[in-house]
Amino acid sequence: MRSPHLAKLSDDPWLEPFLGQLRQRADHIRYLENRLTSDGNITLNTFANAHEYYGLHFRSGKWIFREWAPNATAIYLVGDFSDWNQLDAYALHYGDGNGVWEIELSAETMAHGDLYKLKMYWPGGEGDRLPAYTRRAVQDPETHVFCAQIWHPETSYVWKFPNPAEPVGAPLVYESHVGMAQEEAKVGSYLEYKEKILPRVVAMGYNTIQFMGIMEHPYYGSFGYHVSNFFAASSRFGTPEELKELVDACHEAGLAVIMDLVHSHAVKNEAEGISCFDGTLYQYFHDGDRGDHDAWDSRCFDYAKPEVLHFLLSNARYWLDEYNFDGYRFDGITSMLYHHRGLGTAFTDYSCYFDGSVDLDALAYLALSNQLIHTVRPDAITIAEDVSGMPGLVA
Template sequence: MTKQGGPKEKAPGLVRSDPLLKPFLKDILRREDKIRAMHDRLVLKGKSLEEIASGHEFFGLHFRDGEWIFREWAPNADAVYLTGPFTEWREKESCRLQRIDGNGAWEIRLPRRALHHEDVYRLKIKWAWGEGDRIPAYARRVVQDWQTGIFNAQVWRPEKPYAWKHGDFIPEKPLLIYETHVGMAQEEPKVGCFNEFREKILPRIKKAGYNTLQVMALPEHPYYGSFGYQVSSFFAPSSRFGTPEELKELIDAAHGMGIAVVMDIIHSHAVSNEVEGLSCFDGTPYQYFHDGERGTHPAWGSRCFDYSKPQVLHFLLSNCRYWQDEFRVDGFRFDGVTSMLYQDHGLGKAFTCYDDYYTENTDEDALVYLALANRLIHSLNPNAITVAEDVSGMPGLAMDESQGGYGFDYRFAMGVPDYWIKLLKDQRDEDWHMGRLWHELTNKRTDEKTISYAESHDQALVGDQTLIFRMLEDDMFWYMSLDRESLRVDRGMALHKMIRLITLATAGDGYLNFMGNEFGHPEWIDFPREGNDWSYHYARRQWSLMDAPNLRYGLLGRFDRDMIDMAKQSALPSGQAPIILRKDEDRKILAFLSHGLVFAFNFHPTESYADCVIPAPAGAYSIILDTDRQAYGGHGRQDRDIRHFTQPGPKKGENYLSLYLPSRTALVLGADK
């Protein structure tokens, strides 16, 4: 939780830990003042931020004290009607809302018999120059008629609310994240559902050892192929995956397995649809969003929130609280943070110096919102997890507000997957530069927690390639059988394991894997669209490949499971910077110490070394993990039963291990206790 009160520091911890930020002290302090000012502007009459972030309990449809109460915020509206089959989809005076204040709030109260569970409804809003049908902004359930394609809000009041079984859940550390999408998690070419995921996929994730589930595409989005990043109804779990109760059961089951659930929350923009979304909701383009060109994202065609408006922050903060209160999610991955932070959305920008973070291009109102969102989320649940998806490297994002930061728990090391792609695309293995690789893997802000990954869903989308497909190419379709040999497959499998292991071992504070990539899923992701004849062929995961005993996929999956188990047993990622032990450009060797374990990598494509000297703390060591095991699809060139004893070096206090390091392999050794 953010510490509040007390005298204001002249130089926040952010500046003290990074002296290069001293020239920007005034900017940092000004931003602190803006956060404080907006907090005070929101929190009036002695209320708390938690109370302010309860708009979902005031607006929207509720059944209370024997009657239905519906409220909406539409300041520019001249008239608002509730319509549905109960009004024959016409405006009726009996279903006309009344303005209840001068801020644009409207209300209607209806008797119990007026609405029933699963009734559909929407609004008809009229303004001076026109009118339009709208889905209520705070709708908690939105469904689509699959024959007409039309979306409507739906009354959702089941007789038996879901009874939670696992309360007071606390996420495990370090975070080992399994990034997933419910709809494409099944093997059949269709849209998967919450129940299928709970029954079939959760046990796989548990068996794989991951302790955190990062779920994409939960809020309602009209276009399935948007991957859930073009949200229309921020308070409605997508009905294409099932009911709210089924989502709760999924989350509850995950908690019962010791798995935290973090959801992607998209507050960087909103879909431009006007009937289904928030765009021009009350007839004006600027109710929730910026007016003019700034209100439309030039690359995504979506609408950009105006974070300077208290009403918008009220909506977004309430959205954070809603998912915590109603569905007990353990936290959020904030998507598109870079797009939020800069008025040009960071498009085409390299961010090469600190000046880039402290210019008029920075949207300080967005920073204020993010700081308040983190303050709220952690006040509601001190164990909550927040992660910033930011490629720009804005200092302080994952630092406590009391230190001059913006309150995220973690940030993604987004340069790491980009560098792996660059290596595989542009350089031969024998030309890989160990020093540059080490720099890219360890180049993290020491005062902020980071989560690393070799690839996420971004690297699996159609038009791009997963790492293993870049390495195996067409051989992936013909030579993954155990009875067929291919030098390309041999190389790809070896590097697939090494890339993941070194990424995990150098990760700052957490590690992420996208669903299926742990076993080298062979195909990209392509959601149904006109360009592929609306096919679901690539919007699925082929789990049967990993289960097939005659294929190599299961060997990669076994390695990943053992790697994750090793990480959990040794508390990796550790939050501690790894210590380099040896870096040899000619031999392509990297060795380092992390959390008491010795990691030794030989990236050379052909050369094996019989007596590879690795400095190490004195003692006896045993092999914990060997990427070359036959059980992992390797060649079994290592004797895992040999104990390795350090020998004294030429200098006093120096000790070293002499190891056999076959080509394209890695070893993890632990000191015997």
């Protein structure tokens, strides 16, 4: 019997024994959306705006910095502006009582290009951290240490082609890595890609470019899939303005531009990433064994926590807003969808999708993220990298 709430899924007779579970999944998606939007009092689009609240911003002639770190007992900004000393003038104040720390500083306190970190204290320990919402991280060529960098140029990039010059239609995708696309034995740049690779992609007849490894990552050999700084375009390839120039050029050439969005896991690194950020392993990720992906040597997000969904949904919106990407390929979602991470499972019949192994919170997050993306950009391209063949994933 066709269910009006399950669209084409109920047209498949092999799914009929599982329609109850499919309804449960649909109900869970709506439950999670209502939870995040206070039962519809705000929109999902409004909720997914954490990147404009957290992190460092220059607003109304002053610097404002906020960080969510509920287990922290003290946080200081340390950097070029403090000669890398811990000073009371740069101590954050505990804000709204929900784990939010903040500080306001005068305009002359910090400057474009300054390097900085957080000095964070928690019960029984301390550590240096990069802000979770930092928009730029750079690596020292000699020490190889990563720092956050204040990025506030005097003039903002002026977009010429915020959208592809012509409608793309059915995507014919050229998957590419900016740093590895060059013929020379070196790490390529955004501008080199624009000058040397983009004309070849156009000449071959592709209408969509998919960029790998855009989000910052400490280990280059990971191809960019061990992400540390989710809101920072990799500085290995150039500046934020140079990435925007590359996207602009792709749009001018009539190409859509999508990027790999890695929300299935995160790097374990604590000095560069968000693992054990405030001294706990469970701030952004599951605690215990469920929080570790042994096969990938990485951390697994807790998709049931509103604060984590705030982070991830805002990240999905951020790259559309800030860099005018036209969509995403969601990386490695089989690992998200199942408690067994898809490892050692052949998925030979439909019962494999309804045996209790599905992570309903992860499934709901993916559905809401896709909904959000198409609210922000109705013509967005979204691709799911799923090797399980889950029924209804794109329904």
